[in-house]
Amino acid sequence: MEKYIKELKAHKLKITPQRLDILSFLDKNRIHPSADEIYKAIKINSPALSKTTIYNNIDVMVKNNIIKSFRFMDSNELRFDYKTTEHYHFICRKCKSIYDVDISLPYLEKFEHYMHKVEEFYGDYKGVCENCLNKKKLKNK
Amino acid sequence: MEKYIKELKAHKLKITPQRLDILSFLDKNRIHPSADEIYKAIKINSPALSKTTIYNNIDVMVKNNIIKSFRFMDSNELRFDYKTTEHYHFICRKCKSIYDVDISLPYLEKFEHYMHKVEEFYGDYKGVCENCLNKKKLKNK
DNA sequence: TCGTAAATTGTAACTATTACAAAATAGATA
DNA sequence: TATCTATTTTGTAATAGTTACAATTTACGA
Numbered sequence: 001m002e003k004y005i006k007e008l009k010a011h012k013l014k015i016t017p018q019r020l021d022i023l024s025f026l027d028k029n030r031i032h033p034s035a036d037e038i039y040k041a042i043k044i045n046s047p048a049l050s051k052t053t054i055y056n057n058i059d060v061m062v063k064n065n066i067i068k069s070f071r072f073m074d075s076n077e078l079r080f081d082y083k084t085t086e087h088y089h090f091i092c093r094k095c096k097s098i099y100d101v102d103i104s105l106p107y108l109e110k111f112e113h114y115m116h117k118v119e120e121f122y123g124d125y126k127g128v129c130e131n132c133l134n135k136k137k138l139k140n141k
Numbered sequence: 142m143e144k145y146i147k148e149l150k151a152h153k154l155k156i157t158p159q160r161l162d163i164l165s166f167l168d169k170n171r172i173h174p175s176a177d178e179i180y181k182a183i184k185i186n187s188p189a190l191s192k193t194t195i196y197n198n199i200d201v202m203v204k205n206n207i208i209k210s211f212r213f214m215d216s217n218e219l220r221f222d223y224k225t226t227e228h229y230h231f232i233c234r235k236c237k238s239i240y241d242v243d244i245s246l247p248y249l250e251k252f253e254h255y256m257h258k259v260e261e262f263y264g265d266y267k268g269v270c271e272n273c274l275n276k277k278k279l280k281n282k
Numbered sequence: 283t284c285g286t287a288a289a290t291t292g293t294a295a296c297t298a299t300t301a302c303a304a305a306a307t308a309g310a311t312a
Numbered sequence: 313t314a315t316c317t318a319t320t321t322t323g324t325a326a327t328a329g330t331t332a333c334a335a336t337t338t339a340c341g342a
Contacts, residue, residue, distance in 0.1 A: 034329090118267070119268070
């Protein structure tokens with residue numbers, strides 16, 4: 001908990017139970033949750049929680065680079081990650097698993113050729129994951 | 142126009158003026174428009190057009206791979222492209238220009254290492270584009 | 283402990299999209 | 313070519329995700 005307080009203080013943000021709940025939830029549940037999922041999870045133990053609080057805080061924490069927001073290419077809801085290194089997501093269309101794919105540096109280098117200065121990037125990939133591919137192979141035997 | 146008719150027929154879709162309008166607009170305006178932008182543009186010459194028609198047809202054409210849909214990482218609206226090769230987008234945070242970045246093959250190869258079968262991919266990049274970087278250099282001189 | 287700026291809450295509004303039913307139409311068939 | 317029917321179009325209403333706003337509460341520096 002101390003770690004989240006430090007993080008908030010470093011950005012001159014007030015320490016509120018709601019903010020600590022959100023940070024703790026995101027840190028302990030690396031499941032790329034939506035705002036609604038965060039809301040529902042925290043509301044269980046803090047029934048007075050308002051959804052606006054979730055949105056407000058998510059917003060301020062994203063702006064302060066404490067957490068990251070992104071969306072999957074075929075979804076209309078934002079999703080959130082506790083501060084992580086840059087990565088892509090691979091989504092299996094069969095089992096819906098989400099794999100984090102660390103892919104940062106080589107891609108950024110590639111972009112230098114375009115002479116644009118890349119500051120942020122985001123990507124996601126869809127297909128069939130290793131597990132599902134193997135299941136299919138077994139069936140075919 | 143003949144080309145759009147062929148395209149629709151190839152997928153056993155009925156030829157309607159609305160569909161031809163959408164295809165023609167997307168083909169001639171490579172501006173990654175949103176559903177609303179497509180709607181407004183076509184409605185000028187076809188005032189009876191309904192927004193539902195846009196959504197219905199966009200949907201059916203995406204499913205038939207006639208057009209592509211995607212969204213920018215920080216936007217909540219879908220955007221559409223006339224059939225193109227796979228590419229990423231680079232968005233300049235200063236001038237808001239969108240650059241198409243052809244980046245397909247090397248990345249897919251890279252993914253083979255993960256043993257997942259990649260079928261679709263999507264990515265976008267944000268930063269400062271070449272033009273805006275050059276402008277800044279001139280100013281500093 | 284107090285005062286104030288900031289945070290929280292609940293409600294209402296807004297935007298993008300989807301659901302649905304009635305009317306219109308494309309295009310196959312006679 | 314006229315007719316028939318499944319498909320498409322339209323308009324309206326509903327929904328999901330998010331944002332705006334005003335009243336109340338709270339964090340925290342003085």
